[in-house]
Amino acid sequence: MVERRLFLLAGLLALACGLFLLWNLRAPMGFILSLRFTKLAALCVVGAAIGTATVLFQTIAANRMLTPGIVGFDALFVFIQTALVLTLGGVGFAALPSLAQFGMETIVLVAAALALFGVLLRNGAEDILRLVLTGVILGVLLRGLAGLAQRLLDPSEFSIVQQATFATFGAVDKTQLAIASVILVASLLGALRIARFLDVVALGRMVALPLGVDYDRVVFVALGLVALLVATSTALVGPITFLGLLTSSLAHAALPTWRHSRLLPAAALIGATILVSGQFVFERLLGLQSTLTVVVEFAGGVLFLFLILRRPRR
């Protein structure tokens, strides 16, 4: 049953991709297809990365209401953009080579995440809760600093920051997309490689350790993958806070299994499907009357409230 549903999810994604590429396709087809394909690839890669990262993070944290965003990735991204505009000015920021900016942002986000994980979990991976709480506090601090810095900007620079900190799939650079795709696909494959170990880690530290699993190592590898997946996708298109929560909840609902070798691909497929189908609806059917990320955040936020009020088991 689980495998059949996985195929169904793959079919849904294929359908969404087909509609996105071919709906209302007119001449010059080659040019339009090339544009649509770049955007489609970005949507698929980012959706899959965020979905996978969230399932990984929730397994390690043993909590299905958390997303990697909670440890402050989004806040750090906003802070970096604000700091760049503040120090370089609007013109200087716009003149930054986009590839260098993408590379720098990815490296800073990954390094910050690994530093946080390394410092807080240096005595072993038993204190995930401390990691999450520290991440929340750092996120608040960075948001506060970014807010303060934004008050120092003039209105035109402020609008540049706002534009840079909203997730957008409209202007994805092909070279950045290619680099990000390699990193993200490698990370997704890495996640699949540790899927069997994650099944045991999901039982909890004091069950997993006596079963012969190197718990700390699995947790560190998984956190490293989360850092790569979230940092690269955030640097590529910007932060999408609640997509992961939406994706992970749907993956667990669609596939009643504890096997990460099934859950991770399901989350990747659902994440990609949400972004592709959402973008298709907004772009092709509603004529860009709204923004996809706003709706994803809204739906994810409502789901988050529902999960809190429902008092879930994890």
Add this chain to the structure above:
Amino acid sequence: MIQVDNLTITKTGTDILKDISLKFGQGGITALIGPNGAGKSTLLSAIAGLAKTTKGRVTVEGCDMINARPPERASRVALLAQNEQVTARLTVRELVSFGRWTHHHGRPKEDDNRKIDAAIEAFDLVELASRQLASLSGGQRQRAFVAMSWAQDTPWLLLDEPLSALDPRHVRDIMDRLHALTRPGQAQRSVVIVLHDLGVAARYADRIVALKDGRLVVSGPRVLTMTGPMLSDLFGTGLTIQQVAGHSLVVPC
């Protein structure tokens, strides 16, 4: 054999275990008793190689458990910690199959399936095998966890208060099974079990290890060590042992 030499474990400036040295002989059931905070769970974790030791050494069948790799530890000792809250959507059989994880790494073979079935049968879980863990009572879940540890098929099984959620029938059921499975002639498995029910210890244990305030009070055969004065001193309250219908009962005096 398990050998503990001069084991000291200190956490946040407090000595949880102080210079413990003892041996656990093979076969039978060893009951680990003592008041709350005596260090029983920490000692079990240290034997399983999962506690950070300040000083000393623990070996199981000659293997240095503190420095052993996780699969080496898991091939010698199965530890069932107390109050584990597994919330994954598992059936009883799936949970028990995790006991064989160190052997099959997620891909059970025929031998694994045979041992999983044997553990399910040994702990009276056949009718519950396909039930979701979440749908079980606390006692049924506890039995499933003991079966999981049993399926690990290690020479030593360490159980930390496994009877806490069980009714008298299932306490007797599990202890009868553990008792039978640890007799000579079986695969010579050995059980070290943390018990608060001294009546159960008096009835089933072959050996007693008593701890108080992180120190070893006594270690030896139950018939020689488990006396009223020792228990009274250990728990700081008057206790005596009476014989009723051939069984030892621990009662307040």
